Amino acid sequence: xxxxxxSHINTTFPKLNSNKLLLAVSGGLDSMVLLHLCKASGLNIAxxxxxxxLRGKESDADTLLVKEEADRLQITCHVExxxxxxxxxxxxxxIQIAARELRYQWFDEVIKEFDYNYVLTAHHLNDDVETxxxxxxxxxxLDGLSxxxxxxxxxxxxxxxxxxxxxxxxxxxxxxxxxxDASNASDKYLRNSIRHHIIPKLEDLNPVxxxxxxxxxxxxxxxxxxxxxxTNVLFKTxxxxxxxxxxxxxxxxxxxxxxxxxxxxxxxxxxxxxWSSVYALKDxxxxxxxxxxxxxxxxxxxxxxxxxxxxxxxxxxxxxxxxKMVSFPLGTLEFNKVEALAKLKKHIAYVDAxxxxxPLTIRRWQAGDNFQPFGMKGKKKLSDFFKDxxxxxxxxxxxxxxxxxxxxxxxxxxxxxxxxxxxKLTKQITQIVWHF
Amino acid sequence: xxxxxxSHINTTFPKLNSNKLLLAVSGGLDSMVLLHLCKASGLNIAxxxxxxxLRGKESDADTLLVKEEADRLQITCHVExxxxxxxxxxxxxxIQIAARELRYQWFDEVIKEFDYNYVLTAHHLNDDVETxxxxxxxxxxLDGLSxxxxxxxxxxxxxxxxxxxxxxxxxxxxxxxxxxDASNASDKYLRNSIRHHIIPKLEDLNPVxxxxxxxxxxxxxxxxxxxxxxTNVLFKTxxxxxxxxxxxxxxxxxxxxxxxxxxxxxxxxxxxxxWSSVYALKDxxxxxxxxxxxxxxxxxxxxxxxxxxxxxxxxxxxxxxxxKMVSFPLGTLEFNKVEALAKLKKHIAYVDAxxxxxPLTIRRWQAGDNFQPFGMKGKKKLSDFFKDxxxxxxxxxxxxxxxxxxxxxxxxxxxxxxxxxxxKLTKQITQIVWHF
Numbered sequence: 001x002x003x004x005x006x007s008h009i010n011t012t013f014p015k016l017n018s019n020k021l022l023l024a025v026s027g028g029l030d031s032m033v034l035l036h037l038c039k040a041s042g043l044n045i046a047x048x049x050x051x052x053x054l055r056g057k058e059s060d061a062d063t064l065l066v067k068e069e070a071d072r073l074q075i076t077c078h079v080e081x082x083x084x085x086x087x088x089x090x091x092x093x094x095i096q097i098a099a100r101e102l103r104y105q106w107f108d109e110v111i112k113e114f115d116y117n118y119v120l121t122a123h124h125l126n127d128d129v130e131t132x133x134x135x136x137x138x139x140x141x142l143d144g145l146s147x148x149x150x151x152x153x154x155x156x157x158x159x160x161x162x163x164x165x166x167x168x169x170x171x172x173x174x175x176x177x178x179x180x181d182a183s184n185a186s187d188k189y190l191r192n193s194i195r196h197h198i199i200p201k202l203e204d205l206n207p208v209x210x211x212x213x214x215x216x217x218x219x220x221x222x223x224x225x226x227x228x229x230x231t232n233v234l235f236k237t238x239x240x241x242x243x244x245x246x247x248x249x250x251x252x253x254x255x256x257x258x259x260x261x262x263x264x265x266x267x268x269x270x271x272x273x274x275w276s277s278v279y280a281l282k283d284x285x286x287x288x289x290x291x292x293x294x295x296x297x298x299x300x301x302x303x304x305x306x307x308x309x310x311x312x313x314x315x316x317x318x319x320x321x322x323x324k325m326v327s328f329p330l331g332t333l334e335f336n337k338v339e340a341l342a343k344l345k346k347h348i349a350y351v352d353a354x355x356x357x358x359p360l361t362i363r364r365w366q367a368g369d370n371f372q373p374f375g376m377k378g379k380k381k382l383s384d385f386f387k388d389x390x391x392x393x394x395x396x397x398x399x400x401x402x403x404x405x406x407x408x409x410x411x412x413x414x415x416x417x418x419x420x421x422x423x424k425l426t427k428q429i430t431q432i433v434w435h436f
Numbered sequence: 437x438x439x440x441x442x443s444h445i446n447t448t449f450p451k452l453n454s455n456k457l458l459l460a461v462s463g464g465l466d467s468m469v470l471l472h473l474c475k476a477s478g479l480n481i482a483x484x485x486x487x488x489x490l491r492g493k494e495s496d497a498d499t500l501l502v503k504e505e506a507d508r509l510q511i512t513c514h515v516e517x518x519x520x521x522x523x524x525x526x527x528x529x530x531i532q533i534a535a536r537e538l539r540y541q542w543f544d545e546v547i548k549e550f551d552y553n554y555v556l557t558a559h560h561l562n563d564d565v566e567t568x569x570x571x572x573x574x575x576x577x578l579d580g581l582s583x584x585x586x587x588x589x590x591x592x593x594x595x596x597x598x599x600x601x602x603x604x605x606x607x608x609x610x611x612x613x614x615x616x617d618a619s620n621a622s623d624k625y626l627r628n629s630i631r632h633h634i635i636p637k638l639e640d641l642n643p644v645x646x647x648x649x650x651x652x653x654x655x656x657x658x659x660x661x662x663x664x665x666x667t668n669v670l671f672k673t674x675x676x677x678x679x680x681x682x683x684x685x686x687x688x689x690x691x692x693x694x695x696x697x698x699x700x701x702x703x704x705x706x707x708x709x710x711w712s713s714v715y716a717l718k719d720x721x722x723x724x725x726x727x728x729x730x731x732x733x734x735x736x737x738x739x740x741x742x743x744x745x746x747x748x749x750x751x752x753x754x755x756x757x758x759x760k761m762v763s764f765p766l767g768t769l770e771f772n773k774v775e776a777l778a779k780l781k782k783h784i785a786y787v788d789a790x791x792x793x794x795p796l797t798i799r800r801w802q803a804g805d806n807f808q809p810f811g812m813k814g815k816k817k818l819s820d821f822f823k824d825x826x827x828x829x830x831x832x833x834x835x836x837x838x839x840x841x842x843x844x845x846x847x848x849x850x851x852x853x854x855x856x857x858x859x860k861l862t863k864q865i866t867q868i869v870w871h872f
Binding site for chain 1: 651
């Protein structure tokens with residue numbers, strides 16, 4: 001397996017040979033094998049281990065194992081402890097989602113602080129098959145069947161071509177020690193059931209099922225990419241931007257086939273649920289409209305106009321001075337008083353605490369909004385700012401601002417206003433973290 | 437179920453209410469239920485029943501059941517007996533493929549002769565799931581997962597939204613009689629295994645799996661259609677036709693992303709097997725080439741040139757005067773002496789026996805070929821003929837001609853030469869049937 005792993009790295013991710021890599025190691029079979037494979041391949045690696053404090057002594061034993069192995073192999077090991085349960089309660093998500101969010105946020109911090117280039121995770125072929133089956137039973141589309149991406153920004157998953165059996169065999173042969181993986185505990189029952197009852201039956205039907213599955217996934221990924229490309233072409237051809245959103249020309253749509261499939265692609269980011277109503281709108285009377293959680297689609301002459309759902313648009317969330325966690329449609333803002341700035345990140349803002357006039361408000365941006373982007377001298381229309389930042393339409397439509405006395409403090413996730421920045425005169429710093 | 441069936445017909449196939457329909461009825465559960473549903477919905481139906489003579493008395497008992505039921509319901513019943521085994525041996529295919537070919541050929545004849553508009557078959561949702569799983573275990577792509585088409589030319593499958601269980605429940609409630617279906621016998625083991633061991637497990641994971649699967653199939657079909665549309669766009673942008681095939685501009689390809697996926701779409705009809713070599717050709721030296729069973733792809737400056745594999749191109753199959761069945765790369769030609777012309781069909785040619793000079797030859801068409809298309813006065817270049825007939829490039833590339841003394845007798849599957857036609861002076865007719 002080591003040979004196959006090396007060759008996979010050299011063919012698919014040659015850049016891993018010359019970069020600093022951070023390995024996500026839980027102490028479970030998969031990540032311990034990944035660690036040994038990377039070490040044996042001479043890659044430049046460090047370890048990141050999360051202790052989510054979800055299983056008491058068991059979690060600590062995981063941490064101990066990873067630390068000891070790191071010592072033995074003389075590899076840097078970053079360890080972080082999380083209070084996952086209270087975090088999940090705070091931002092009202094499942095333990096599993098909270099753990100994932102904490103993990104990836106922390107990885108992000110570590111790679112920036114210590115100048116790693118990529119994070120490597122140990123997802124393998126069986127994870128992929130299981131996800132395929134889970135999504136299939138739930139009802140899905142091409143995206144849900146195309147598998148876990150092997151690269152996603154700075155995250156790389158070099159074990160995807162390898163089966164659990166190969167990994168297990170390698171671990172036994174190389175006498176690698178591991179502990180049962182605590183992550184994904186909440187869907188463990190589901191995955192175990194697929195692993196023990198479904199995959200073996202599929203292998204009965206075809207002994208090389210797993211190899212064939214790899215090929216299938218590759219084909220589906222190629223199909224996904226083509227549809228993405230085509231959607232870009234369709235956007236350019238059929239869509240014109242308007243003040244409040246965009247307009248799809250039904251006249252131009254008539255030059256194409258498969259209108260419903262096209263409308264789905266153009267509109268899938270906007271949370272419509274009843275797609276037959278969306279499709280029916282093509283032939284409806286002018287003025288007929290439907291709403292999603294966030295948007296409105298209205299038939300207007302020979303076009304469908306998409307705009308932000310105005311009812312939501314006018315909704316504002318108030319932030320009192322003593323508030324610590326405030327929920328809004330895109331997640332939660334956490335307000336902290338801090339002593340100093342840490343490294344700058346898009347989802348964290350640092351502003352001069354004394355410049356804020358409470359109550360603050362969080363609201364969706366509006367046409368006409370303007371602010372003074374951090375680092376700039378003059379004011380700028382928010383719509384121009386978004387254009388310069390090359391935001392996609394869905395990103396733009398889903399942008400929120402934090403305001404103080406009707407002035408924008410932070411275009412959340414993008415840029416603070418220059419007037420609220422930290423200066424030499426700042427006495428107190430407010431840190432605002434967006435958990436999404 | 438009757439109500440759901442009626443509503444499905446009215447929504448999806450309203451044209452079935454006003455047309456003459458031919459029902460493929462084997463005597464098995466699914467087709468007997470389809471028969472009763474159509475009758476109860478007041479559709480204008482007749483029955484077509486094939487006796488493939490594969491199970492002796494059992495086959496005859498099937499036929500008897502269908503005939504009796506047709507009598508009872510006062511519905512016209514067409515029955516045909518086939519010598520499936522000897523046909524399969526003659527054209528060297530499996531029994532299953534032979535049965536399918538015989539069945540659909542015969543349906544085609546019956547609907548033309550008796551002026552039916554559509555053939556209805558009883559494929560249902562579980563057939564779809566089983567096909568999905570079979571293809572998945574074998575390795576597949578989007579097309580292999582998108583399901584049996586609900587409409588395919590004149591064939592319509594109105595039971596696809598219904599599960600085997602619904603059909604079975606309806607049959608019991610309505611006291612419908614059926615016999616175990618003999619068709620698909622050769623993959624019965626496979627399908628039974630999926631039916632008994634895999635589907636129940638998927639339903640354990642999610643009790644509404646079958647409903648969700650319907651949704652999944654719909655989404656995948658939409659994705660398939662979009663890719664088809666995009667491929668047409670790509671063809672127009674990247675491909676120019678040449679004398680021998682076509683040329684893909686690599687310069688223009690560079691304006692796109694996902695080059696491999698695009699090349700796959702443009703070239704998938706040409707039987708290349710080693711796709712990584714196809715993809716590698718983009719960056720190869722000018723002059724490098726690869727071959728498929730039928731085609732050659734060569735890197736030439738900034739283009740990939742596709743042409744018919746010349747080695748194959750020059751290969752001709754000789755047809756002696758006494759030959760009855762002659763194989764060629766696209767199937768088999770069957771030569772018969774007949775008394776009279778039956779209805780004209782694309783895959784059957786009738787020519788004046790005395791005009792033929794043996795040995796005849798079968799070969800792929802060549803640039804420069806010309807003939808006198810039946811019904812026309814002058815000669816025509818074959819390439820122009822194909823253009824007028826709007827053949828797709830793969831169709832054109834895979835066209836064969838039957839020649840006599842260097843003159844084209846039949847552009848196989850398309851048109852005979854006027855000079856070989858049946859006239860008042862014809863003494864003997866040769867019928868040539870293309871089995872593909």
